[in-house]
Amino acid sequence: MLKKELEKKCFQLEKRCFQLEGIIKDTWWMSRRYAHGRSSTAVSTYNNAIKLVQELGIHIYPDLDGLIKAKDGMFDKEWFVVKKNKD
Numbered sequence: 001m002l003k004k005e006l007e008k009k010c011f012q013l014e015k016r017c018f019q020l021e022g023i024i025k026d027t028w029w030m031s032r033r034y035a036h037g038r039s040s041t042a043v044s045t046y047n048n049a050i051k052l053v054q055e056l057g058i059h060i061y062p063d064l065d066g067l068i069k070a071k072d073g074m075f076d077k078e079w080f081v082v083k084k085n086k087d
Helices: 002-035 041-055 077-086
Strands: none
Touching: 002 041
16 A cells, blocks of 8 residues: 555656656746846846756756856946946
């Protein structure tokens, strides 16, 4: 009885992992496009999450610009030039 219950639970967990992996693959690019270039915690939150996704062995294809990670707008050279010129 216990073995059948464990097998059922394992199957449910495998199915759940497969579905969650699909959700990640289907939505990561939207998260990146939101975070990319922002000057907020969205960038580090996204980059930390995508690093974990890669460590879990989930393959993520690069976005249209060839990148996977989001760039932080606070450390963009263009931002420093604009900021310097305003002072």
